[in-house]
């Protein structure tokens with residue numbers, strides 16, 4: 001499975017990506033993480049990206065496209081991946097299309113996490129506080145000033161991707177303001193409706209997630225399979241009912257027969273006993289008579 005998670009900074013892309021990775025046994029490809037690693041290692045890419053990242057701007061397309069192309073070729077990505085933070089511009093999306101075509105790979109879905117912008121600052125502040133509590137190093141771009149710049153670049157350069165993927169019937173929008181596990185379940189349902197996940201994974205989660213409302217807008221393409229799935233579920237229920245009735249009938253038949261047998265046996269038993277008793281008595285009488293003689 002290959003999916004893209006789309007959403008502004010603080011929308012929960014990273015959190016959801018990690019959860020999906022565990023669930024579907026695929027890898028998370030986060031360009032932000034890769035760039036931070038390159039900066040930390042002081043590689044040529046890292047040196048180029050360092051200042052841009054610290055100011056909240058976007059690293060040039062050719063750099064991130066190159067990084068992603070190499071990463072997709074790694075053996076651990078063969079099973080599938082979640083792109084987190086990539087693509088961020090229309091040229092990156094076009095490059096990704098080309099790249100996947102060239103590698104004979106198909107993109108299953110683009111999941112947009114829609115969030116209330118006023119909540120984003122809060123979320124980032126909470127994330128920073130939690131990281132500090134855990135003694136982790138806080139990102140240099142996790143400050144209110146840089147966040148507003150990152151948000152501005154999301155709006156101007158990344159948001160057009162919503163239109164790009166919706167035109168290509170790839171986009172599914174999920175309400176990113178729900179609780180973390182509700183968002184995960186909504187994503188899962190969407191992937192299921194799109195046929196991107198195995199029904200086996202569905203069976204495991206369906207029991208847990210069935211009644212929850214997602215608040216997610218479904219694309220036309222996503223609605224269709226969902227309706228088909230509903231119909232399939234209905235006919236499966238009917239079939240199950242029929243089978244159960246038949247099974248009960250079938251179970252009753254041998255039970256009746258068995259019951260009859262038991263009754264017959266039970267009826268025979270005392271008779272047998274009586275016969276045995278009678279025989280014993282008769283034998284005793286004969287013995288007594290013989291003794292008398």
Ligand code: AMP
Pocket residue numbers: 009031032033035052053054056057058059060061064084085086087088092141150
């Ligand atoms: P993130 O961890 O996804 O928030 O990314 C952190 C920073 O890395 C961004 O603010 C950008 O400066 C840079 N970055 C990450 N991914 C990309 C990308 N696809 N294109 C350009 N810059 C990126």
